[in-house]
Amino acid sequence: MPLPPHTRSNYQPDHLLQTPDTFVRAALPGLKGAQAIIHAAPAMGARFTAYTVELETGGSFGLGRDQSFVYVLEGEIETEAHKSFTQGGYFYHPPGLAPQFTATSAARAFVIEKPFLALEPPLPEMFSGRESDLTPQAMNGDEALEVRTMVPDNFTFDMAVNTMTFQPGAQLPRVEIHVMEHALLMLEGEGIYRLGERWYPTRAGDFIWMAPYCPQWFGALGKKPTKYLIYKDWNRHPLAL
Secondary structure (H helix, E strand, O other), rough: OOOOOOOOOOOOEEEEEOOOOHHEEEEEOOOOEEEEEEOHHHHHHOEEEEEEEEEEEEEOOOOOEEEEEEEEOOEEEOOOOOOOEEEEEEEEEOOOOOOEEEEOOOEEEEEEEOOOOOOOOOOOEEEEEEEEHHHEEEEEOEEEEEEEEEEOOOOOOOOEEEEEEEOOOOEEOOOOOOOOOOEEEEEEEEEEEEEOOOOEEEEEEEEEOOOOOEEEEEEOOOOOOOOOOOOOOOOOHHHHH
């Protein structure tokens, strides 16, 4: 008899660990020569949508009318204006009609789409960059834990997207419990994550969703740095959420 299936993936009311062995690929409207892995969506209670797009050479995808953030994981994509993005490149588009992206080589991109909660003008503007060009900041003075901020930290924006790089053995300074929810994609390395009352080994390729007030903590393991990309809703009063 075949052995029972096993996975590290686990879904709980306040968190999700989704590992690559459980990814399901599907077509979405607007995808050509591409497929999507939906990681988080309103169907699970999230207030945003996060997914990975996998593109063949020449494949393309568009974005919805909500604000969106795109981070290139592999390969090269370009906009209709022929602005190209390679691994580590990122692109933000405010609410409204966004450009199409086309893969100039086989590529993967991580996408976050979120309804925008407006304050008084000005409204956010489109921007792009490359993560490696950003100056890292030590988290709470800990040089073993570097943060790179990709979305400008001001009240024009209602989201934050950062990368966090942990040297081997580095860890978050405390268990956190807060009103913000998270999407997290493991980019490099491995570690141990506490989510709620459970402990999970995690590694590059894993996706994590954390609901508001989910207890959370991370420590890096292994012999090389660990890095993840993390999203949170930000800069708005809780009554506006």
